Amino acid sequence: MLDQLKIKRKQMPSQKMQPVIRADNLTRIYSLGDSDIVGIQQINFEIEHGDLVVLKGESGSGKSTLLSLMAGLDRPTSGELTVAGQNLTRASDTDLTRFRREVVGMVFQSFNLMPTLNVLENACLPGLLAGQAFDVARSRAAEYLEWLGLKDRLTHLPAQLSGGEMQRTAIARALINDPAIVLADEPTGNLDSRNGQVVIELLAELNRKWKRTVVIATHSALADAFATSQIYLKDGKISNRIEVKG
Ligand SMILES: Nc1ncnc2c1ncn2[C@@H]1O[C@H](COP(=O)(O)OP(=O)(O)OP(=O)(O)O)[C@@H](O)[C@H]1O
Ligand SMILES: [Mg+2]
Numbered sequence: 001m002l003d004q005l006k007i008k009r010k011q012m013p014s015q016k017m018q019p020v021i022r023a024d025n026l027t028r029i030y031s032l033g034d035s036d037i038v039g040i041q042q043i044n045f046e047i048e049h050g051d052l053v054v055l056k057g058e059s060g061s062g063k064s065t066l067l068s069l070m071a072g073l074d075r076p077t078s079g080e081l082t083v084a085g086q087n088l089t090r091a092s093d094t095d096l097t098r099f100r101r102e103v104v105g106m107v108f109q110s111f112n113l114m115p116t117l118n119v120l121e122n123a124c125l126p127g128l129l130a131g132q133a134f135d136v137a138r139s140r141a142a143e144y145l146e147w148l149g150l151k152d153r154l155t156h157l158p159a160q161l162s163g164g165e166m167q168r169t170a171i172a173r174a175l176i177n178d179p180a181i182v183l184a185d186e187p188t189g190n191l192d193s194r195n196g197q198v199v200i201e202l203l204a205e206l207n208r209k210w211k212r213t214v215v216i217a218t219h220s221a222l223a224d225a226f227a228t229s230q231i232y233l234k235d236g237k238i239s240n241r242i243e244v245k246g
Contacts, residue, residue, distance in 0.1 A: 019046035020181065020213050021070060025079035028065050039065035040236040042079070047215065049180075051245070052207040052226050055217040057233035063217035066233070067185045070215065071106050072099045084180055101130045105174030107203075109186035111166040113158040113173075119145060119165075120154040123172035130177050137176065144172040148202065164195030171202060182206060184216045196222050 023046075028039035040062040047053050055063045068074040069081055072088055081088045084103045091099065100106075113122045120141055127137030145154060148168040158166055167187060174182055184203060188196030200216070204226035207214040216223045224230070228245035231238055 018048075020049045020051075020084055021045075021047040021215075022082045023079065024081075026066075026069065026076055026081050027078045028062075028069060028074065029077045038062075038236040040069075040233070043236075043238055045231060045238060045241070047213060047229070049213055050207070050211045051228045052204060052214045052223075053216070053229045053231060054223045054227040055215060055231050055233065056219075057239075059219075061233040062236040063233055064185050065236075067106075067183050067215065067217050070181075071104050071183050072096045073106075101126055102177050103179055103181060105177070105179040105182045107167070107170050107174050107182065107184040107187045109189035111158070111163075111170045111190070113166055113169060115158055118155050118157055119150055119161070119169045119172075122158070122169055123176055125176075126173060127176040132176075141172055141176055144175050145169070148172055162195070163191050164198060167191060167195070167199050168202070171199070175206075179212070181213045181215070184214070184218075186218055187216065188218060188220050188222055193222075196220060200226065 023043050026043040027041045030037040030039055043066070055066065057063055069076055069088065070083055072091070076089055079089070083099070086095065086099055086103065088096070088099070114125065117125065120138065123141035123145055124137040127140060128134065142154065145151065148171060150165060150168055150172070153161065153165060158169070161169065182203065187199050187203065191199060200222045203214050203216060206212045207226065228243070230242040230244065232240040
């Protein structure tokens with residue numbers, strides 16, 4: 001399916017090379033009143049181009065904290081984080097905004113679609129914000145949405161969609177700026193198992209066929225079959241890492 005897309009994509013390296021994500025002593029402490037709450041602490045890891053990493057761990061172990069840092073939505077308290085050559089610890093606000101729009105695509109458990117925009121408009125939005133011409137964004141979004149099986153839903157509002165359809169719209173939105181890295185936080189958390197399987201297979205296809213680096217935080221085992229690496233978090237630290245790639 002992806003092969004038939006006419007969208008001209010950036011060349012992604014097919015060979016694994018230097019890490020695309022690197023964390024050194026990465027720490028995020030939340031301050032609430034007088035108390036400090038550990039999000040993640042002293043984390044070190046590398047993720048290579050073309051990996052599909054599954055982040056696991058109990059509720060509160062730090063998965064969303066880590067994903068938010070990698071997405072440039074939040075800043076570390078200390079330590080270093082470099083994503084696609086950009087040092088996010090020291091990036092200016094302007095750099096972070098550009099990074100969020102152009103380098104990463106983010107998929108959330110609760111879809112986070114704009115309720116007053118239809119499917120096509122939701123998928124276009126980050127493209128328009130990044131400066132794409134309206135016609136370009138619209139035709140790109142329409143192609144992604146067709147690949148995602150939403151060709152007949154372009155003018156529907158989120159409230160008129162099933163959960164699976166909403167999440168597929170969110171995937172189109174995440175792809176509109178052709179990001180090298182797709183980050184998904186519990187993307188199947190609000191879906192039944194069949195729709196969850198579809199969403200995971202789409203993310204795996206992005207990884208395998210388009211060489212996108214994909215990181216999925218999930219409680220579910222659905223993504224395990226596609227993982228090149230599994231990182232386990234416990235109390236904000238990496239407790240185990242399993243490499244599955246050959
Ligand atoms: N904005 C915040 N303010 C204060 N504490 C926070 C904040 N966000 C997360 N935390 C705390 O940081 C720790 C890690 O939370 P995080 O959301 O990263 O866990 P998680 O692994 O994603 O959990 P879940 O599986 O439930 O989504 C938890 O103790 C949580 O309460
Ligand atoms: Mg979470």
